[in-house]
Amino acid sequence: MPSMKKMVPLFITFISGAMLILALFVPAPPFPGLEEEFSIWFDLIAVFSFLLGGGNLLRVHLKKVARQERDWMFSLVTVLGFMLMLFLGLFKIGANDWSANYLASGTAFKWMYDAVFVPLQATIFSLLAFFVASAAFRAFRAKTREATILLIAAFIILIGRTPIGVMMTSWLPKSLEFFHIPNLSGWILSVPNMAGQRAVMIGIALGIISTSLKMILGIERSWLGGNDK
Amino acid sequence: MKTPRFLLTSVSMLLLFLFLTPLLCFAQTESTPPIVPPTPPPMPAPLEVAASDVPNDGGSAIRVSWQFPNELEYPPVGFEIFRYEQDGSNQSIVKVQSLVREYIDTGVTNKLPYSYRVQAIYRDSTGRETAVSAEQSQPASAHITFFDFTKINLAIITLILLGAILGYIFYAGRGKEMTIRKIAGVAAIEEAVGRSTEMGKPVLFVPGTQDMDNVQTIAGLTILASVARMTAKYEARLDVPVSRSITMSTGRETVHEAYLASGRPDLYSDDIVHYITDEQFGFVAAIDGIMVRDKPAACIYMGAFFAESLILAETGNGIGAIQIAGTAMPTQLPFFVAACDYTLIGEELFAASAYLSGDQRAIGSLKGQDVGKAVAMLLILFTSLAGTVAAVTGGGAMEKVYQFLWRLTAASF
Numbered sequence: 001m002p003s004m005k006k007m008v009p010l011f012i013t014f015i016s017g018a019m020l021i022l023a024l025f026v027p028a029p030p031f032p033g034l035e036e037e038f039s040i041w042f043d044l045i046a047v048f049s050f051l052l053g054g055g056n057l058l059r060v061h062l063k064k065v066a067r068q069e070r071d072w073m074f075s076l077v078t079v080l081g082f083m084l085m086l087f088l089g090l091f092k093i094g095a096n097d098w099s100a101n102y103l104a105s106g107t108a109f110k111w112m113y114d115a116v117f118v119p120l121q122a123t124i125f126s127l128l129a130f131f132v133a134s135a136a137f138r139a140f141r142a143k144t145r146e147a148t149i150l151l152i153a154a155f156i157i158l159i160g161r162t163p164i165g166v167m168m169t170s171w172l173p174k175s176l177e178f179f180h181i182p183n184l185s186g187w188i189l190s191v192p193n194m195a196g197q198r199a200v201m202i203g204i205a206l207g208i209i210s211t212s213l214k215m216i217l218g219i220e221r222s223w224l225g226g227n228d229k
Numbered sequence: 230m231k232t233p234r235f236l237l238t239s240v241s242m243l244l245l246f247l248f249l250t251p252l253l254c255f256a257q258t259e260s261t262p263p264i265v266p267p268t269p270p271p272m273p274a275p276l277e278v279a280a281s282d283v284p285n286d287g288g289s290a291i292r293v294s295w296q297f298p299n300e301l302e303y304p305p306v307g308f309e310i311f312r313y314e315q316d317g318s319n320q321s322i323v324k325v326q327s328l329v330r331e332y333i334d335t336g337v338t339n340k341l342p343y344s345y346r347v348q349a350i351y352r353d354s355t356g357r358e359t360a361v362s363a364e365q366s367q368p369a370s371a372h373i374t375f376f377d378f379t380k381i382n383l384a385i386i387t388l389i390l391l392g393a394i395l396g397y398i399f400y401a402g403r404g405k406e407m408t409i410r411k412i413a414g415v416a417a418i419e420e421a422v423g424r425s426t427e428m429g430k431p432v433l434f435v436p437g438t439q440d441m442d443n444v445q446t447i448a449g450l451t452i453l454a455s456v457a458r459m460t461a462k463y464e465a466r467l468d469v470p471v472s473r474s475i476t477m478s479t480g481r482e483t484v485h486e487a488y489l490a491s492g493r494p495d496l497y498s499d500d501i502v503h504y505i506t507d508e509q510f511g512f513v514a515a516i517d518g519i520m521v522r523d524k525p526a527a528c529i530y531m532g533a534f535f536a537e538s539l540i541l542a543e544t545g546n547g548i549g550a551i552q553i554a555g556t557a558m559p560t561q562l563p564f565f566v567a568a569c570d571y572t573l574i575g576e577e578l579f580a581a582s583a584y585l586s587g588d589q590r591a592i593g594s595l596k597g598q599d600v601g602k603a604v605a606m607l608l609i610l611f612t613s614l615a616g617t618v619a620a621v622t623g624g625g626a627m628e629k630v631y632q633f634l635w636r637l638t639a640a641s642f
Contacts, residue, residue: 025383027373027375131568139563200574220451
């Protein structure tokens with residue numbers, strides 16, 4: 001028999017899961033809107049857990065700073081950044097009065113968000129362009145038959161999306177218009193690519209159903225810390 | 230004598246003018262049509278106003294419909310709908326546009342009768358509005374339906390899937406041995422942990438960027454349990470940065486239990502699973518920093534990922550770590566395939582936990598999934614065949630079969 005610490009969550013999971021499955025087919029109250037209701041409950045719990053996350057962040061990094069562990073300076077920057085934003089947000093520095101939104105235009109929090117946080121975020125996001133190039137370079141090396149097919153397909157799709165692709169095969173007669181590169185590119189995307197994607201998605205859907213059932217029935221308990229009896 | 234003749238002519242002309250002018254005026258008056266007021270354009274009222282219960286709902290809606298000519302030279306600007314309650318009181322509930330012929334009233338109480346009146350609203354060039362009303366509809370009331378029959382096909386497929394999965398779970402639970410094929414990516418996890426141990430470097434595990442309400446995060450944490458058992462066994466260092474507080478709490482429980490189960494609670498520390506930030510790119514930046522500084526020998530990404538997938542995987546590739554990824558996000562799979570050594574594609578992420586745990590009931594659920602896949606394949610095959618035959622033969626009975634199968638397939642898969 002599982003301990004009470006696990007029995008209660010297992011029971012709640014079973015009831016909630018079963019109700020949500022029923023909600024898909026039963027339009028009578030209280031089932032409609034149940035999914036949204038549960039989602040709101042989850043959000044409420046998540047909001048309170050922010051304290052846990054923030055506390056953990058501070059604890060981990062303050063410990064590093066206190067012990068002057070390797071790269072402790074980065075931890076110091078993290079702690080200072082965290083404390084600064086917390087201070088600016090809590091005390092609404094720059095706002096006209098206490099009732100103002102901490103994100104209102106003119107507040108120090110908003111300024112820090114726009115002038116520091118957003119550019120930093122954009123910087124990390126922009127790294128993606130370089131990483132796409134390096135990953136594509138490795139993936140498209142025609143070492144195997146599959147990689148060669150991938151390379152050819154990628155080349156056709158890339159060319160097909162540019163004016164050069166249109167120009168290259170625009171001379172083809174009407175009877176051969178399928179081989180016009182933009183048409184070929186569209187066919188690759190909408191037929192073989194789509195078929196593959198759908199196959200993956202059907203597998204994913206079945207996997208989700210199976211995992212959910214295992215959790216509802218209490219067979220899968222790793223999320224509770226383990227599968228012990 | 231010239232003068233009398235001139236006078237005679239002048240007098241004659243004058244008389245002629247005086248005589249003809251009234252005649253001409255009269256003639257002109259006779260030819261002008263009489264002034265009559267313009268005919269007002271026709272302003273028909275809505276016809277056949279009907280109210281009926283909306284089927285397959287929770288008993289909170291009534292459908293109001295009416296007829297109205299479409300080809301009017303001066304159409305109405307819209308319709309106003311009035312709801313009448315049993316005691317005769319009424320209120321305007323909505324104004325809809327002129328092309329609308331149906332409205333679902335969701336503001337009703339179950340089982341109470343309501344009737345409706347629809348009036349067309351016309352506006353003239355001066356902006357003055359005229360309302361032309363139809364007869365009040367017969368009363369109708371909303372009724373609760375306990376099963377949505379429009380989803381019967383989905384229910385049938387769901388029952389087949391649930392039956393197959395549950396059947397195999399219980400079959401395996403009775404001690405029947407089940408085998409599943411080897412998943413290269415999952416088998417490589419132990420190899421990666423072993424490599425980290427040999428190199429004296431940590432194992433980095435990222436359970437996605439989503440919260441615990443995402444089943445992929447749960448699947449990721451399930452795999453984390455197995456990874457934690459391995460790191461406990463090999464005494465390798467485990468690092469699990471997370472982007473959600475609830476994931477952190479759950480992850481800690483998972484890792485703690487795994488270390489306890491492996492008999493090494495002494496190796497466990499709360500700092501193994503640590504929170505970074507909810508912000509997507511802040512989280513990525515922090516993990517990239519951890520990778521570059523700590524140089525983990527194995528990077529395992531299991532869960533839901535978005536644009537950060539390639540940034541993480543390419544950084545891991547850059548530090549020479551063995552990388553194993555698994556996600557059910559179809560758009561991110563190519564990035565992981567390109568940048569990682571092994572990738573669990575879609576359903577393999579969910580199968581991995583069963584594979585790693587060795588639990589026969591969990592493996593049985595995978596067999597149930599295979600039944601679902603077989604049903605999907607057969608339905609798609611038969612629908613395609615029926616569609617092709619219907620197109621070649623020009624319809625008939627096969628067209629009906631095709632339509633039925635298409636609805637069943639489209640609703641289910």
